[in-house]
Amino acid sequence: MQATNALYTDLSGYYDLMCCDINYLQQSHGIIRLQQLFGNSGIQHLDLACGTGPHIRHFLDAGFTSQGLDLNQPMLALAQARCPEATFKLGDMCTFELSQPVDLITCFLYSIHYSGSVAQLSACIKQAWQALNAGGIFCFNAVDKDKICNLSAVSHSTSYQDSRFDFASAWYYSGNGEQQALKLQISKTTASEHQY
Template sequence: MSTNALYTDLSGYYDLMCCDINYQQQSNSVARLHQILGNSGKQHLDLACGTGPHVRHFIDLGFHSSGLDINQPMLDIAMRRCPEAQFSLQNMTEFYVEQKLDLITCFLYSIHYSQGIEALKACIASVHNALNAGGLFCFNSVDKHKINNKALVRHSADFEDSQFVFESGWHYSGVGEMQALNLSIAKTQFNATQQWQDSHSMVATSFTELQALLAPYFDVQIFEHDYDRIIPWDLASGNALFVCTKRER
């Protein structure tokens, strides 16, 4: 199955796959960070927005919110969820906006969808160009050196007379600039089980390398991956929230 085939074929199940994610909590936390460290403006864009749950919450928080993604079936669902928002089929590594923005978000580790370091650099430059003065770029990331290749996240859910089991896990070989997000979905209905397996190639960086890429464009602060509290990164954990305030070049 090709890199995005699973997401395309099962886009209708994406929200079910992510049903354990507290989108409201994440959105509220980043909105608070924007009040503290950003320019408090209300023009918002969500990169790799998927089916639009974060966009929905930012609209409810009073933002003029929009989203972009490379997957049209996802965007179709997002447009139904948020008919008042603007969505565009674009690659986040080279995107264009007509109006400058105050807040750009990229949740669920989607920053890693950049295909290599050069693409990640292009994404960072595109974000900087799209932001107003004092605008904020918020995203979460995983440090390639802290990845446990044996660790998996697993949850199950029932939907339309079927039971679904979802598994995901990072894998990094220890060398190079690419890592993988391995996904597995099992759907059981009437004692028959269908299975999908997919491996998404994603850019791998350490937090030190990522800070160096961001430094020419942003003042960077790193926080613990905790959407309940605003806590500085402990310098040890492998997941973190990057909060980047635009610096004029």
């Protein structure tokens, strides 16, 4: 995604609005249940590509000791405000290292695809494996590039601070190569202007 105006330059201010329809509690509890059933039942947790920290909030509330990693410092600042008892680190999920291993690593909302190429994805998975305690698990979701419908998108609108925001996002695959892209459209309408 290339920034074309202020709406795209820093998504941190709009991220929670863009994702307001996501049931973070349900997603978090689903992974907690997987950890109970298939993991080592430990409580040390790392969330890769954590964004503003909504999943981490639910893991903390469930008794986990959580930390988050993201490439975007403004997102991490919002995450730290939301979850002051968690630890956050600016970094790349393909090259991160931890001082102590964890029991559970998560990467929600298809964010594993931000790793880029298949080689970088492999590096991310390797780093996660090395960061886990014995019996720990790495949970993420992924999009099959061969099943992407380039014509479909998820969209919603919301009002915030006397403005209307319209969001649309869709995974796109050109049909060639290994990489897919997330297409994002944001528009903001106020009484005096409309931004795309």
